[in-house]
Amino acid sequence: MISSRYTRRQVSDLVVRSACVLATVLALIPLVSVLYYVTSRGLSGISLSFFSELPKPVGESGGGMANALVGTLKLVFLACLLGIPPGVAAGVYLAEFGHSRFGKWVRFSADVMSGVPSITVGIFVYSLVVLQTKHFSAFAGGIALAVLMLPTVTRTTEELLQLVPESLREAALGLGVPQWRATLRVMLRTAAPGIATGVMLAVARVAGETAPLLFTAFSNPFWSNGLNEPTASLPVNIYNYAVSPYEEWHQKAWAAALVLLLLVLLLNVSARLLVPRSVGAR
Amino acid sequence: MSVSHEVSPLIRPRSKILTRFGRELNWGDFVFRRTTALLAALVIAVLAAMAAAMLHGSAESMAKFGLGFVSSQVWDPVRDVYGALPFIYGTIASSLLALCFAVPISLGVAIFLSELAPAWLRDPVAFLVELLAAVPSVVYGLWGIFALAPWLRTTVEPLLASTLGFLPFFQGQQRGFGMLAGGIILAIMITPTISSVSREVLRAVPGELREGALGLGATPWEAVRVAVLPYARSGLVGAAILGLGRALGETMAITMVIGNRSEISASLFAPSYTMASVIANEFSEATGSLYLSALAEVALLLFVVTVLLNILARLLVWRVGRLPLGGNL
Amino acid sequence: MVARRNLLVGLLLTYVACKSKQATPAPVASDAAPVVNKDETVSLTGAGATFPYPLYSKWISEYNKLNPNVKINYQSIGSGGGIRQITANTVDFGATDAPMKEDEAKQAPGKLFHIPATIGAVVIAYNLPEVPGTLKLSAGVLVDIYAGKIRRWNDPKIKVDNTDAKLPEKDISVVYRTDGSGTTAVFTDYLSKVSPEWKEKVGIGKAVNWPTGLGAKGNEGVTGQVKTTPYTIGYIERAYASQNKLPMAELQNKSGKFVAPSIEAMSAAAEDVEMPEELFVSLANAQGDSAYPITSYSYLLLYEDAKDAVKGAALAKYVWWGLHEGQKFAKDLDYAPIPTKVLAKVEARLKELRSGNKKLLSGA
Numbered sequence: 001m002i003s004s005r006y007t008r009r010q011v012s013d014l015v016v017r018s019a020c021v022l023a024t025v026l027a028l029i030p031l032v033s034v035l036y037y038v039t040s041r042g043l044s045g046i047s048l049s050f051f052s053e054l055p056k057p058v059g060e061s062g063g064g065m066a067n068a069l070v071g072t073l074k075l076v077f078l079a080c081l082l083g084i085p086p087g088v089a090a091g092v093y094l095a096e097f098g099h100s101r102f103g104k105w106v107r108f109s110a111d112v113m114s115g116v117p118s119i120t121v122g123i124f125v126y127s128l129v130v131l132q133t134k135h136f137s138a139f140a141g142g143i144a145l146a147v148l149m150l151p152t153v154t155r156t157t158e159e160l161l162q163l164v165p166e167s168l169r170e171a172a173l174g175l176g177v178p179q180w181r182a183t184l185r186v187m188l189r190t191a192a193p194g195i196a197t198g199v200m201l202a203v204a205r206v207a208g209e210t211a212p213l214l215f216t217a218f219s220n221p222f223w224s225n226g227l228n229e230p231t232a233s234l235p236v237n238i239y240n241y242a243v244s245p246y247e248e249w250h251q252k253a254w255a256a257a258l259v260l261l262l263l264v265l266l267l268n269v270s271a272r273l274l275v276p277r278s279v280g281a282r
Numbered sequence: 283m284s285v286s287h288e289v290s291p292l293i294r295p296r297s298k299i300l301t302r303f304g305r306e307l308n309w310g311d312f313v314f315r316r317t318t319a320l321l322a323a324l325v326i327a328v329l330a331a332m333a334a335a336m337l338h339g340s341a342e343s344m345a346k347f348g349l350g351f352v353s354s355q356v357w358d359p360v361r362d363v364y365g366a367l368p369f370i371y372g373t374i375a376s377s378l379l380a381l382c383f384a385v386p387i388s389l390g391v392a393i394f395l396s397e398l399a400p401a402w403l404r405d406p407v408a409f410l411v412e413l414l415a416a417v418p419s420v421v422y423g424l425w426g427i428f429a430l431a432p433w434l435r436t437t438v439e440p441l442l443a444s445t446l447g448f449l450p451f452f453q454g455q456q457r458g459f460g461m462l463a464g465g466i467i468l469a470i471m472i473t474p475t476i477s478s479v480s481r482e483v484l485r486a487v488p489g490e491l492r493e494g495a496l497g498l499g500a501t502p503w504e505a506v507r508v509a510v511l512p513y514a515r516s517g518l519v520g521a522a523i524l525g526l527g528r529a530l531g532e533t534m535a536i537t538m539v540i541g542n543r544s545e546i547s548a549s550l551f552a553p554s555y556t557m558a559s560v561i562a563n564e565f566s567e568a569t570g571s572l573y574l575s576a577l578a579e580v581a582l583l584l585f586v587v588t589v590l591l592n593i594l595a596r597l598l599v600w601r602v603g604r605l606p607l608g609g610n611l
Numbered sequence: 612m613v614a615r616r617n618l619l620v621g622l623l624l625t626y627v628a629c630k631s632k633q634a635t636p637a638p639v640a641s642d643a644a645p646v647v648n649k650d651e652t653v654s655l656t657g658a659g660a661t662f663p664y665p666l667y668s669k670w671i672s673e674y675n676k677l678n679p680n681v682k683i684n685y686q687s688i689g690s691g692g693g694i695r696q697i698t699a700n701t702v703d704f705g706a707t708d709a710p711m712k713e714d715e716a717k718q719a720p721g722k723l724f725h726i727p728a729t730i731g732a733v734v735i736a737y738n739l740p741e742v743p744g745t746l747k748l749s750a751g752v753l754v755d756i757y758a759g760k761i762r763r764w765n766d767p768k769i770k771v772d773n774t775d776a777k778l779p780e781k782d783i784s785v786v787y788r789t790d791g792s793g794t795t796a797v798f799t800d801y802l803s804k805v806s807p808e809w810k811e812k813v814g815i816g817k818a819v820n821w822p823t824g825l826g827a828k829g830n831e832g833v834t835g836q837v838k839t840t841p842y843t844i845g846y847i848e849r850a851y852a853s854q855n856k857l858p859m860a861e862l863q864n865k866s867g868k869f870v871a872p873s874i875e876a877m878s879a880a881a882e883d884v885e886m887p888e889e890l891f892v893s894l895a896n897a898q899g900d901s902a903y904p905i906t907s908y909s910y911l912l913l914y915e916d917a918k919d920a921v922k923g924a925a926l927a928k929y930v931w932w933g934l935h936e937g938q939k940f941a942k943d944l945d946y947a948p949i950p951t952k953v954l955a956k957v958e959a960r961l962k963e964l965r966s967g968n969k970k971l972l973s974g975a
Contacts, residue, residue: 013501017398023390024407027477030470031414034425038417057669058944086321093318106322108592109329114527115588116332117558119565120581124332134701136656147328154325155524156479159517163486180314194482201415201478208418211533211562218656219686221671230656230684239420239534240687243831244665245854257421264416268409359791360814427835435840457784457840459825542789542826553825559789563828566689567791567817569715 038257045255055221055237058246065256067223071138071231072263075217076207078142078227083149084199088188090150091157091195096183098158107158114151121147122212130216136230141217148209149202156198160191196275204264210235234260336585339578342571351579357544359564364576366583368544372461372554373587376536377529379465379550384473384529385522391473392480397492397506408481415474423538426467431458431539438462439551454549457541462550464540468532472525479524483517484510523595530588533558557584653925657685659693659706660793661830662848663729663909665944667706670937674929681925690793691817697723697912703926705912708793709817710891722915724960725891726930727908729938730881730947733797734872734905735860736837736852737844739764741779745871747772749863750805750896750904756783756844757802758809759823764842772869779842785824786836786845791817794830797907798846801895805904846905849877850945864904865896876903877947886953890960906947913964920966927964927971934961 049064056063090110094103125144130136164187172182188195213219218230219237234256241253343351347364354365395408435458442452487510495505511518541553542563557580568574657667664687671683688696690707697705698719710725735753737746748756752768755761761768765778788795796817803810813819827833833845834855849872852859861869870876883899886892894906911930917923934957938948949957964971 009501009504013503016503020390020394020398023387024394024411027387027391027414027473028407028410031410031417033429034417034421035413037425037429038421057672058665060672086324089318089321090325093315093322097315097319098322102319103322106325109326111523111527111592112585112588113325113329113332114524115530115584115592117531117533117561117581117584119533119558119562120332120336120531120584123565123581124335127335128331130701131699134699136701150325150328151527152475152524154322155520156482159479159520160482160486163483163514163517165488178308178310180310183314191486194486197412197478197482201412201475204412204416205528208416208421210418210420214566214686214688215692218658218684220684221668222682222684229654230686235418235420238418240664242420242424243661243829245830245834245848245851246665247854257418260418261413261416265413268412268416356820358820359818360816360820427832428839432839455782457825459836537789537828538832542828543824555789555826563790564818565692567691567793569691569694569712 042254042258045251068232068234068237071233075141079145083146087150087153088157090154094158095161110151110154118209119211122215126215136218137228138217138231139227141213144212144216145206148206152202157195160194164190192275196271200268200271207264208235210239336582340582343575343579362572368546369557371546373556376464380468380529383469388473388476391477395481396484419534422535426539431463434458450548451550454551456551459541460551461554464536467535468529472528476521476525479521480518483514487513533562652680655683656702657704658688658696658702660690660708661687662708669940670933708909709796724913726911728911729909732849732872732877732906734849734852736857738837738841742776746860747869748860754806781842784843786827786833787821787824789826801905804896862904864902865898866900870903872903874947877906880906881950917966923966924971
């Protein structure tokens, strides 16, 4: 005999499961729509010349965004270099020693910083770096993007590090490993795949940011050498082309959006390869 | 986790000199703690520098308008009269609306991916959800203009008006562009953040807790609800706060669909204006020190709103339950 | 696994390094005799108005073909941005649609010249499925639409000028620019000239407090709205309307004639207005039978005294070229060339450019 309570529990379980599936479908619908949009309009613009040529003015056929692609890679690389180490270190501090008043302030600052609009960060870095050096540069752009990445990396590192079971740490300490080593080699390593996810989210976001770059990295119709010159980037080009009146430029904007998406995908996949999940993880 | 990891006195300290500085017993720990502390301080330093820059920039506007800036609805660059109330309303309303949509959906996705989905489906679906984060803001804006807004105008808004039109939320001219479009686009943009971090948090919950509950006869959902969610609560709240932060600061995409009209209206169909949007729209062209100062003050206000919402979120979590097992607040 | 990681990182770094080393693109063969400059590479940066961007980027590309060692980087961050950057000296030249105000000019560390580089027009685009012909809008009607006084398309005031058009009984959806822009400044300049009431209540500016309507971001935002939403009206730059095949209203000019925004009409407006000493003037509501009333110059901002003589000379030569050979590219991109009598004055001003005591243009 099946009690009604049991049935109720089964039914509520089924309802919640269905709700979760529905939620996933709902979340994926806009993705499919956007991807369809970007692909259907952008695919025709992708050719070899896109990856090897410089932009051409309106009316001339051909031209590409090779300098923007390299520029985005440069900027993302710089942002990671400047943003990930401090972010992870700060997250480690918060997880290990962050119960003090100081730790509360750090945590709070990271949360608040994640709410600062990207344009404010761009203007801030502009007054700090560009006005002092009297020119726009990829370096300034990298700093702006790093500041945007910092809160996400910090908080994700902290949250995930805390969720690693204490038993792992205690085992390491019990074997005579110094505390710092236990944290780095055991705790951080266990949390690494999750942290990599957080980092990838941050990287994905900054790779597509336009506003902070307008006043820092500026843009460049030609190649930029090194890090001290203004540099073109895919998001800024997408924006400039998308807001122009010309259909051919719109097409290039969609193509660039597609390339940017693929680039971020590539970064994502590389991260998964570099920080693989251990066998048996869910 | 409030215990600092005091090493047992059974382990011989390597250097007696450093014991003066703290609880560390070797230089490795000493360096580790201080270095991470320094970099953590960097986070505060950067934020403080930005706050200082904003304060400095808004000095002129604060002197001229005082508290009237926050209560006035007039934004007139020609006459140099500024008031930010409509923007404050627009920002808070659109972000909260986005959270209303995004949190349940993201939680559903996270639970689906970590508990319910078959193993072969997990990584591909997770990957797809993360892909939402890879789409640049400006592309979302364009999609909003050409796909979302027309769909809202022709399908959704008429439906809402005909069924729920007695509520003040669903009245007024249906344009497609407006608060509803803004809230939806923000929700789409913050979903990957909240769901990915939530998924990682749920994943990190030790399997024993789940298995224990299942062993006692719980259905899968009950196991999640009773054993997993409480452990993961602070992490999930952290994920939602990250999402809220992103929603508050989002500029490009929302500017393109929210209608950009500085008026306050209860209706979701009405156009609105957010603080980030007004800064982005008018900063490039603004000349005149009072105008720029007013924009800096808007940035400062956004900052204050973020701080207040963060405090509120923390209070909420503290009130709702005792400190959860898996972490601190 | 370590090997795999190193391989990936190595590949990525190699790609970036290879591409970074490419300094100049391969020079394209050109018919015109190149002005060979044996000096080393000169890089110039400029920032400012979005409005002339397509023209300037064409100039830069063509000039680079003739002088491969001169690389000019112009980005459209807005007129205000342009003014701010040139004042802060982070760029070599600025560009603006609306001339600098006095207090703005005072903030600059040196004297700035306004150089009118090209002429453009703001058109009124609309979306009326029932009306195949061109709409005629008088000045009063346009002001009243944007002031919210005329609310429907079949209002008698609109009917008066469009007797054979089947105007529908629908609400007019008014769209304006939310972002500060030179386009808004030009449009509100015109509205203020034709309506003292508008001048008093709303005024002129890059961003104003609009009495009615919906805000869209950028020319493309307004274009998108007009294109996708029926019964909408909006003001945009000519290029956006022509490229997107949107109907452009004929406006009644000061002489009472309804004029379409053709290139000739734009030039006519410029011919009719006397260019004063400071080289900037408003072309809105120009006199003249065939003048289009919402026309405007777009200016380049150059320092009279260039700090760097080499850069200053390169910039001066480029601007000279733009005002002569560059004008032939204007028409295809929806701009009008500078009239000859104005050009004479501009040439005289350009010859005043110097670096220290040395004049930058010597009998160019």
